[in-house]
Amino acid sequence: MRILIVEDDPAIAAAIGGALEHSGHAVDRIDDGSLADHALKDGNYDLAILDLGLPGLDGREVLARLRRRGTGLPVLVITAREGLNERVGVLDIGADDYLVKPFALAEFEARVRALLRRAASGGVPEIRIGRLRLNLPGRMAWIEDRPLALTPREFGLIEALASRPNRVTSRAQLTEALCNWDEEMTPNGLDIAMHRLRRKLAGSGARVRTVRGLGYLLEEGEDE
Known part of the structure; x- marks a missing residue:
């Protein structure tokens, strides 16, 4: 955060x-x-x-x-x-x-x-999307009961998306959520982190959908 x-x-x-x-x-x-x-x-x-x-x-x-x-x-x-x-x-x-x-x-x-x-x-201890469970303050994630190993940047991505349920998160908002003022992230760096996150979500019943021209949405479903 x-x-x-x-x-x-x-x-x-x-x-x-x-x-x-x-x-x-x-x-x-x-x-x-x-x-x-x-x-x-x-x-x-x-x-x-x-x-x-x-x-x-x-x-x-x-x-x-x-x-x-x-x-x-x-x-x-x-x-x-x-x-x-x-x-x-x-x-x-x-x-x-x-x-x-x-x-x-x-x-x-x-x-x-x-x-x-x-x-x-909002007082709910966990966020659940499909079989994915997220504890944002504790920075922990599971697929059902199996811990999901995410790098700090990958967790930052899913955290930014999960904090805006049913709303599209733009690339600019994701970049802002992941970087301090004195850091920079290239567009390629964001794409690499997103690709790795999507791979790790395979089989979780949750996916990151690209909304063309607007950004990304975390939702229930499987990547095709």
Whole structure:
């Protein structure tokens, strides 16, 4: 999934960003509140990690503007501000969770998984298409009870498709979901990953259908 980290401490941003990338997520980093506000208007993210004490624009205002736009994007606030009134106020503005620095990386990762699980599946622990079973937050897949081995890029593809049920996902959306700002993916690279994913889905009762001129659709069925 695609995650935005808004944190002006380089060490913290590097630590949590590295952990998320190691789990297979695409991660963008911003260290300024005003830039974050613009990114959240234009970007297509699955989760935002938001510090409060930011240059440019305070994190509370970034969050308030996000919610005024009617966006339901999950937001995990990470901050050194630990007073009860501060926590209550930020949750009331619209944060989904709140973590006080310093925190254990394992707890951070668990909270991220919980928020992504809620957002991706609407509370449903697994997505099932044909005989294919997907656990998006856990980044696991099975064909019936047999584990399906997918590379991070292959899982990123099926994750992007499964997160948009019954809707076409364009090539641009797939590329955005798979790459950080500082990475590039060639059209050939996307085609190779798609070809390998389709091969691994053989016999699963799920297929990736090409909708000519529009993109791709994950649906029940077998490739011809």
